[in-house]
Amino acid sequence: MLITFEGLDGSGKTTAWEALHDVYPDATFTREPTDSWYGDAVRRSIGDEADPLAELFLFTADHADHLSRVVRPALAEGELVFSDRYVDSRYAYQAASLADADAGIDRPLEYVRGVHQAFTRAPDATVYLDVDPETAAGRAGATNKFERASFLADVRSNYERLIDAEPGRFVRVDASRSPERVLESVERAVAGLLDGR
Numbered sequence: 399m400l401i402t403f404e405g406l407d408g409s410g411k412t413t414a415w416e417a418l419h420d421v422y423p424d425a426t427f428t429r430e431p432t433d434s435w436y437g438d439a440v441r442r443s444i445g446d447e448a449d450p451l452a453e454l455f456l457f458t459a460d461h462a463d464h465l466s467r468v469v470r471p472a473l474a475e476g477e478l479v480f481s482d483r484y485v486d487s488r489y490a491y492q493a494a495s496l497a498d499a500d501a502g503i504d505r506p507l508e509y510v511r512g513v514h515q516a517f518t519r520a521p522d523a524t525v526y527l528d529v530d531p532e533t534a535a536g537r538a539g540a541t542n543k544f545e546r547a548s549f550l551a552d553v554r555s556n557y558e559r560l561i562d563a564e565p566g567r568f569v570r571v572d573a574s575r576s577p578e579r580v581l582e583s584v585e586r587a588v589a590g591l592l593d594g595r
């Protein structure tokens with residue numbers, strides 16, 4: 399089973415994902431961007447004013463490598479896989495970048511999904527840590543081009559569209575509360591998902 403964690407920068411995904419290591423010691427914990435050289439290229443582009451289409455394909459290359467090297471083999475072994483960010487990050491963030499840049503793509507979210515359709519492995523469930531863009535940008539420290547409240551507002555709208563399209567896949571957690579309360583909700587959500595397998 400593949401469970402992904404999604405949300406704005408600073409929503410607390412990594413904090414929750416790290417806390418789950420103790421609860422599910424036998425699971426595979428992974429993340430995007432990855433630690434591969436593709437992930438290094440992605441991080442370089444995040445720190446730069448990259449062309450948004452070039453950036454989409456860097457993130458997508460990192461995802462393709464992640465799938466073949468980590469995700470598919472772990473799932474084939476019957477492992478439980480937890481990924482801190484996955485395809486929805488691309489659908490939400492790169493669709494917002496493409497719309498901002500007026501890159502000539504009419505329906506960026508549909509376009510980015512279309513790029514993935516032929517090869518990706520959809521998550522079985524996604525825990526969405528929901529927080530407003532101002533809080534998110536404040537927590538994240540506004541250290542890169544994505545961590546601006548105005549951009550994160552567009553990203554959040556895209557996440558809402560994804561949730562509307564597939565309400566059964568997402569579990570929404572109110573991430574504006576204290577870390578303890580958020581962790582409690584995430585652990586309960588994951589336990590519920592595993593119970594329902």
Ligand SMILES: Nc1ncnc2c1ncn2[C@@H]1O[C@H](COP(=O)(O)OP(=O)(O)OP(=O)(O)O)[C@@H](O)[C@H]1O
Nearest residue numbers: 406407408409410411412413537538575576577580
């Ligand atoms: N519920 C919370 N309330 C207040 N601060 C929090 C909460 N959860 C996490 N933080 C703090 O916010 C910062 C970002 O948290 P974290 O790295 O878990 O978020 P993230 O969603 O993984 O962000 P990014 O996508 O930018 O990596 C950290 O300093 C963390 O300690």
Ligand SMILES: Cc1cn([C@H]2C[C@H](O)[C@@H](COP(=O)(O)O)O2)c(=O)[nH]c1=O
Nearest residue numbers: 407430431457483484487488491492544
């Ligand atoms: C996977 C992925 C990530 N991003 C953005 C979101 C963040 O601002 C950075 C790095 O992610 P992290 O969780 O802070 O390590 O990259 C993106 O725009 N598109 C993606 O597919």
